[in-house]
Amino acid sequence: MEQVRLGDPRALARAISTVENRSAGWSELLKALFPHTGKARILGLTGPPGAGKSTLVDQLAKHYRKEKHTVGIIAVDPTSPYTGGAILGDRIRMQDHYADPGIYIRSMATRGSLGGLARTTVDVATVLDASGRDCILIETVGVGQDEVEIVRLADVTVVILVPGMGDDVQTIKAGIMEIADIFVINKSDREGAERVEREIRAMQSLATRSDGWTPPIVKTVASQGLGTEELAAAIVDYEAYLKKENLAFRKNVENWQERLVEMLRDAMLEKARAQMDAGSLERYAAEIAEHKRDPYSLVEEIVGRIDKNT
Amino acid sequence: MEQVRLGDPRALARAISTVENRSAGWSELLKALFPHTGKARILGLTGPPGAGKSTLVDQLAKHYRKEKHTVGIIAVDPTSPYTGGAILGDRIRMQDHYADPGIYIRSMATRGSLGGLARTTVDVATVLDASGRDCILIETVGVGQDEVEIVRLADVTVVILVPGMGDDVQTIKAGIMEIADIFVINKSDREGAERVEREIRAMQSLATRSDGWTPPIVKTVASQGLGTEELAAAIVDYEAYLKKENLAFRKNVENWQERLVEMLRDAMLEKARAQMDAGSLERYAAEIAEHKRDPYSLVEEIVGRIDKNT
Numbered sequence: 001m002e003q004v005r006l007g008d009p010r011a012l013a014r015a016i017s018t019v020e021n022r023s024a025g026w027s028e029l030l031k032a033l034f035p036h037t038g039k040a041r042i043l044g045l046t047g048p049p050g051a052g053k054s055t056l057v058d059q060l061a062k063h064y065r066k067e068k069h070t071v072g073i074i075a076v077d078p079t080s081p082y083t084g085g086a087i088l089g090d091r092i093r094m095q096d097h098y099a100d101p102g103i104y105i106r107s108m109a110t111r112g113s114l115g116g117l118a119r120t121t122v123d124v125a126t127v128l129d130a131s132g133r134d135c136i137l138i139e140t141v142g143v144g145q146d147e148v149e150i151v152r153l154a155d156v157t158v159v160i161l162v163p164g165m166g167d168d169v170q171t172i173k174a175g176i177m178e179i180a181d182i183f184v185i186n187k188s189d190r191e192g193a194e195r196v197e198r199e200i201r202a203m204q205s206l207a208t209r210s211d212g213w214t215p216p217i218v219k220t221v222a223s224q225g226l227g228t229e230e231l232a233a234a235i236v237d238y239e240a241y242l243k244k245e246n247l248a249f250r251k252n253v254e255n256w257q258e259r260l261v262e263m264l265r266d267a268m269l270e271k272a273r274a275q276m277d278a279g280s281l282e283r284y285a286a287e288i289a290e291h292k293r294d295p296y297s298l299v300e301e302i303v304g305r306i307d308k309n310t
Numbered sequence: 311m312e313q314v315r316l317g318d319p320r321a322l323a324r325a326i327s328t329v330e331n332r333s334a335g336w337s338e339l340l341k342a343l344f345p346h347t348g349k350a351r352i353l354g355l356t357g358p359p360g361a362g363k364s365t366l367v368d369q370l371a372k373h374y375r376k377e378k379h380t381v382g383i384i385a386v387d388p389t390s391p392y393t394g395g396a397i398l399g400d401r402i403r404m405q406d407h408y409a410d411p412g413i414y415i416r417s418m419a420t421r422g423s424l425g426g427l428a429r430t431t432v433d434v435a436t437v438l439d440a441s442g443r444d445c446i447l448i449e450t451v452g453v454g455q456d457e458v459e460i461v462r463l464a465d466v467t468v469v470i471l472v473p474g475m476g477d478d479v480q481t482i483k484a485g486i487m488e489i490a491d492i493f494v495i496n497k498s499d500r501e502g503a504e505r506v507e508r509e510i511r512a513m514q515s516l517a518t519r520s521d522g523w524t525p526p527i528v529k530t531v532a533s534q535g536l537g538t539e540e541l542a543a544a545i546v547d548y549e550a551y552l553k554k555e556n557l558a559f560r561k562n563v564e565n566w567q568e569r570l571v572e573m574l575r576d577a578m579l580e581k582a583r584a585q586m587d588a589g590s591l592e593r594y595a596a597e598i599a600e601h602k603r604d605p606y607s608l609v610e611e612i613v614g615r616i617d618k619n620t
């Protein structure tokens with residue numbers, strides 16, 4: 001615990017694995033670390049595949065390093081629930097920053113056996129926060145609900161778009177447009193950047209946010225490092241706005257409310273499972289598959305039994 | 311209930327809404343309908359944005375109609391958790407089949423307030439199954455974990471790829487390659503189709519499935535209706551294989567096991583919430599945001615209290 005708080009990279013890696021895999025002591029570890037959190041800025045960055053998220057996140061990390069801030073990156077990858085393997089690309093990326101202990105990169109390749117990906121990401125961010133990282137950058141592919149959920153719970157959410165995203169672009173956007181505190185048009189030297197900007201503006205003219213903030217649009221060419229300073233400045237602006245309007249605390253409470261529901265859901269499932277004997281779930285599943293039982297009555301029955309057994 | 315079973319479209323729409331929104335009586339409705347399910351073939355189709363899923367699903371629906379089968383389509387869209395609006399495109403699509411009561415299309419735009427998207431989709435499929443639809447086609451964008459989950463629980467899972475998917479194609483694929491019972495290369499008249507096929511074959515040569523099945527690769531040009539018959543034949547082949555090897559029941563039991571866990575998770579959360587007074591969740595969230603409490607101990611406390619209160 002002390003080692004984690006001092007930011008020792010090996011202790012950090014071990015602590016994150018413990019939390020990610022829900023290994024023995026994970027919950028005690030988080031309880032002990034929680035009082036030391038709340039200092040880091042947590043930024044969420046999302047966008048469709050091919051938007052250049054990793055490159056932009058790397059640029060932003062370098063920017064914060066120049067300002068002498070330490071950085072933690074959590075890269076959430078929609079990989080297989082089966083293989084559980086991390087993506088090669090991230091290993092290569094990691095080597096790129098290997099010389100700088102001020103940047104710590106963690107790939108979250110799978111959702112844990114318990115709890116959703118969003119839940120685990122929040123827990124890993126808690127560990128990084130307690131370890132004294134100044135900025136935590138969470139990067140996800142913004143298409144699935146899970147992935148959207150993750151960045152939505154950040155302090156500042158950046159949505160990255162690119163020109164020419166093809167047929168389903170409206171569909172992709174639908175899920176992530178509303179969560180943006182800041183828009184980035186990356187690869188903005190490509191044809192069609194103006195159109196993307198017009199589309200965002202058109203969307204913004206239709207609805208105003210309840211908090212009164214109009215998300216700015218920042219143009220970047222991350223591969224050449226262009227626009228990173230502007231993005232960093234836009235993040236500072238939004239943070240200042242939240243502070244001025246006293247919105248930061250409100251937002252934090254709302255986020256915790258959602259997280260609590262998720263945590264409660266998982267913990268209650270564990271409670272139910274702990275009271276079922278091994279194999280009973282499979283037996284029930286077979287009975288349902290044979291249509292000897294309906295699953296809806298069964299679940300009510302199991303839940304009802306919880307009170308009586310203890 | 312009777313009306314739903316007779317396939318009356320208005321009763322069906324009402325029943326699906328009840329289930330989707332968890333309105334009064336949803337659980338009783340599903341209990342009553344469940345014994346009448348298990349007859350429909352449930353096909354899941356997924357692929358990255360822009361793969362032409364909707365077009366292919368429509369072609370497949372037309373094919374089954376020619377064989378005099380009734381069809382239900384569930385189109386799952388990764389839209390905003392806020393607006394909850396269905397996508398315009400699906401309304402247009404719906405009109406296209408309006409004249410044929412043998413095709414019923416339902417857009418699932420949002421995840422319900424309770425339960426994940428996968429859970430709700432399974433329940434909606436139950437309603438369609440009980441209403442006597444012969445084939446149920448579930449279509450999702452295959453990038454997020456949630457979306458992958460949905461089609462994985464189908465009887466047959468079809469993964470749709472297209473040539474030239476850009477930078478992150480490896481990342482997209484990672485999540486959905488293993489769940490494919492059948493691969494489709496759509497827009498196969500485009501350059502790069504051979505390469506996609508080679509990549510799939512290369513992947514297949516690395517690992518064999520535990521059930522011994524090698525997913526075939528079907529090439530289609532859905533916009534011109536090419537390859538639909540071949541896809542339908544591949545689906546029949548896989549179903550025959552499952553039957554011959556006695557795998558269908560096994561798969562069904564496994565699917566139900568996973569669904570039961572999800573259902574239990576939600577039901578237990580409801581139980582926990584029912585015993586918390588209104589506003590207490592918000593109060594707790596505020597205390598956590600102020601760092602007066604740690605959420606991990608709090609959740610244990612709430613779960614522990616469940617037994618005593620009843």
